[in-house]
Amino acid sequence: MTTVTLNNGYQMPQIGLGCWKIDKSICADQIYEAIKVGYRLFDGAMDYGNEKEVGQGINRALKDGLVKREALFIVSKLWNNYHSPKNVEKAIAKVLQDLQLDYIDLFYIHFPIAQRFVPFEEKYPPTFYCGAGEDEFIFENVPIHVTWSAFEKLVDRGVVKSIGVSNFSGALIEDLLRGCSIKPQVVQIEHHCYLQQPRLIEYLKRVDIAITSYSSFGGESFLELEHPKAKSVGTLFKHPTILRIAKNHQVAPAKVLLRWITQRGICVIPKSNKKQRLLENLNVNDFDLTKNDFEDISKIDIGLRFNDPWAWNKIPTFL
Template sequence: MNEFVTLNTGARMPRIGLGTWQSPLSEVKSAVKAAIDAGYRHIDTAYAYGNEAAIGEALQEVFAEGKIRREDLFITTKLWNTFHRPEHVRECLEYSLRQLQLGYVDLYLVHNTVAWKYQPPPSLGRAEDDPVPFQQTWHAMEELVDLGLAKAIGVSNACGAMLWDILAYARIPPAMNQIELHPFCPQPELIQYCLRKGIQVTAYSPLGSHGTRAAAGDATQNVLLEDPVVRAIAAKHHQTPAQVCLRWAYQREGGRLCVIPKSTRPDHIRDNLGMCGWALDEADMRQLDSRPFYRFFDKIEMYGVPLFH
């Protein structure tokens, strides 16, 4: 399996990264340092996670210790919903860069294709919808590349129709679509469309998630790692259920997807690298591909917009 994907910019992106959503401020700094020590070279964060300052402290410490150079890391962050108006797109990235103590990010994603009324940083509250034409937002994203503040740009949670729209007017096409992806939410058609168009795919929440639907009392939350098929395949290969789910994503499409499992525990961070060095067989992949559909992140509940398929 390849350890990198090549973006449509020509840049190489490590296929395995550390996800940091819901990583507490008290833990995310040590998690980033543990990940870099374990061999991770890809860190994924976002303005909306509220923990970029702690991540920036971790990065500066490992740089100062001489463990790694900035150019050896691939850092992704994201434009939040309240900054979609073109006059605010650069503001959001520059705020993130100050928090991260970096001069640029390797990849800057539009976190969601829904826009809210502007709120100045560091606000994270829900705001009223704002009918900003996405074309305006995208052209402002392209300017960030021109300025050298982002090496590549892309989207997150975008459906095929949204990507088709962006490609119709993009001067710089999206390099990435980051989507919910795990055995309960395989999204094969969307993945294949992205790859045909030269857009790479990153799997977020590849182990499921303690997401927004749990707060609504969804009884089916947290079932991915307890799924009997996942557990049986794990026993067959003497791996953990988490490693099975990660390996499933890592093998998809001939090894062309990126995966960003989140953890703050050093042992889990190291264990998640255990997706490498072994393989699921075709029967395993078919079984995992056929699990009942379930999406942990319901966009209607989160943003009041339809599900992204």
């Protein structure tokens, strides 16, 4: 298992399983089987609504002796409704309770967006519900540095080993670095051939923050959500450049897309419900792309973001 060394010294597996959209009915078995075939990093979130089932799969594997807890790297994310420090405490308690764990290895701020608190018993996960109409966003005046300070206290308490941010711009990260006591260990970003973000990646490497790529296959994760951009752009699996490179290396297009990321030291968290695909996604570091391959792939970039808060039509202009 290839790992990435974080700036706090912890080792993070470079390839993990993304838990977004894993149906609750199969989630526990999916996690268990993934551990069985070699996965050690599991990327979840409060908003995914399946952390209880993720925990069931993890704890079953621990009980059966498939793996020891210290060999796993368990990730969760703070949802928008819990940015206030008192609610950060409630959130981590909920996450640990659902996962049936004493600590998690990495906790992200999911979005730089603070919405009004919604009690767990009212709706969990709240998605974009703010206690009013389903289509109405209500925001809390909680600066990012205040939420981050609460995250640092979670590290001090030992309930979280590493902390990071997700869906943040370089400017927000730079501002956070100016006042933090613990710098982010990892930043998770949408990163694929259609949205390469080279300047952000260069910056994060320069300030020694690890990067995790999500939606590494482009719009594939968004097709079932009937995302208009995902439907209008061609699939990367059939892009002529990717097909040509895959043929040259005698590998599947998916393997090219993942290796393009891992060869640059970036972590990936692809998802699959098929055991064979799970194995294929886990074993992508057994060949290298050429300089020409990288140059050709760079030409695919069109700045196409699928997970775009502006598209929610509910974000005020000050964001």
